[in-house]
Amino acid sequence: MVRIATVVMGASDVRRAAEFRKASLGHVEREPAKDDWVVVLVPAEGPGAGLALGRSGTPVQEVPRVHLDLYTGEQDAEVDRLIALGAARVDRDLYPDDPDFVVPADPEVNRFCVIDTTHG
Template sequence: MGIRLGSVVINCADLDVMTEFWAAALHLAPGPVVDEGRFRVLRGRRVNVSLQVAESPVGARDQMHFDLYTDDQAGEVQRLLALGASHVRHDHDPSDDYVVLTDPEGNEFCVCAVTEGA
């Protein structure tokens, strides 16, 4: 599988308004609201847009980030670190295992573990 862009995550204040706009703008199908009403994936054929309610006012630098999907999370994290990324944290949730890294300019992105065929 290697690594692929799985979702662009947009931090927002109003999940319903953003769902209506992005689903219509990009012809995406809204998934269920999860994480206590704070997160929703809008699904497309090739890429997803995820909406996430921000805990603080959204600024330009933290508006969105990449989620990269891979079936070799450890290997890809090591490869990206060797390219100049920095490690922020690893969230070990059985249903959502991801590593947060930053690029050389400090922009965060996630490397998400997925099973074959996901």
């Protein structure tokens, strides 16, 4: 049986993307980056999927086919923290009534969801 070990994302500025993801997820670099072509991040403590950021010139999709879901019991505080780290709020007309998620975009304009685990 296989398992997801690392999610790979493209970035135009790998270093900026890595700094945002390290601060937002609490990940660390698996090993010191030798250049700004690719950076692999892993959880600082315990198990979990890694995140590899590789240089890409491909334009970001407005509605991506794949995105990250981040779970938290303190959605408002986490969204505020992520905005302070450089994320931006995304205006969406596709929200359902009473959503359990908020969609920000990282500094590379990749959208992701912040899911409220306390939402009933």
